[in-house]
Amino acid sequence: MPRRLKVYTNEMGPLELYLIYADHGVYEKGWYGLQDVSEIVALLPSVTKEVFDNALTGWTKPLVESLGPQPKGLLLKLPEESRECWSRVNCPLHFKACTFLHKGMPWCFGPAGYEDEDQRKLVADLISIWRESVYVLVVNEVG
Numbered sequence: 001m002p003r004r005l006k007v008y009t010n011e012m013g014p015l016e017l018y019l020i021y022a023d024h025g026v027y028e029k030g031w032y033g034l035q036d037v038s039e040i041v042a043l044l045p046s047v048t049k050e051v052f053d054n055a056l057t058g059w060t061k062p063l064v065e066s067l068g069p070q071p072k073g074l075l076l077k078l079p080e081e082s083r084e085c086w087s088r089v090n091c092p093l094h095f096k097a098c099t100f101l102h103k104g105m106p107w108c109f110g111p112a113g114y115e116d117e118d119q120r121k122l123v124a125d126l127i128s129i130w131r132e133s134v135y136v137l138v139v140n141e142v143g
Helices: 032-036 049-056 061-066 071-075 117-131
Strands: 004-009 013-023 046-048 135-140
Touching (some): 049 061, 049 135, 071 117
Parallel strands (some): 013 135
């Protein structure tokens, strides 16, 4: 199934979604490292596979009700320290736009506050997706 797709809803019109699959509460390979970051996981809406499948066939109300805040609003809920780039001290290219709230955020931005490089990259990917107004949704395969 596509990772990023557009779903047409009756309630909100077309929505762009990015899917992270979870099996028995365990995130899929590639996003597994994000599962240990509780402040991030708390921001991700979660639906069952049945709710998501129903949305694909036209019954979108349960999906829309579970989405929560808009993606750009979720950026404001991230920890304060993650607004700055983790490499700001050593980076020769660091400038005042090296924050995820700035419209000129550079491609190399990595949020501060995450010592694990894999977690930092996953949070940076999530920030980039949210900045594009794409909803990130966890689809629970079982239970």
